[in-house]
Amino acid sequence: MITVVRQITDEQGTPGLISLGPWTAHSLELPWRDNQRDVSCITAGIYPMEVVKTRRPIGGRSHLYLIKNVPERTGILAHAGTWAGDTSKGYRSSVLGCLLIGYRTGIYQQQRAIFDTRRAIGDLLAITGGQPTQIQFINAWEQAA
Secondary structure: OEEEEEOOOEOOEEEEEEEEOOEEEEEEEOOOOOOOOOOOOOOOEEEEEEEEEEEEEEOOEEEEEEEOOOOOOOOEEEEOOOOEOOHHHOOOEOOOOOEEEEOEEEEEOOEEEEEOHHHHHHHHHHHHOOOOEEEEEEEHHHHHO
C-alpha cells in the first residue's frame, strides 16, 4: 500500500511524504477545504488506485493512477505539476484536487512547489508495474492535536 503522510495544510497547499516500501518521495495537494471539489485535497482515508489512460497527456504521460471511491469526488489523478495553492488567495495551482508527486520541494516564484515530478510519477508506475493498488492518506496535524 502507498502511504501519504500530510504534514500541514495552508494556502500554499498540503505537503506530505509518500512511500511504498523503501521508495519515498514528496507529495503536494491543494489545501484542506472540507473535501470540496476542485479546491480541496481529499479526505484522509484508504482508497483503491488503478492506472487509466487519460484523453490527453498530463505532464507528458497518458497512463496515470486514478484514485477511486473518494466520497463526493471523481477524476483524482496522481500526476506531474508544480503548485497546489489556493487560487482564490492568489496562489498558483497545477491541480483541481489531484495529487502531485515529486522528488524535491522548495519555493518557486514565491510559492511552495514540488519538482522532479515527471520522474517520480514514472518511477511509481515502474515500481508498481502499473498494477492496481491502494493509497492511504494520513493527516499528521490531526494526530498531533
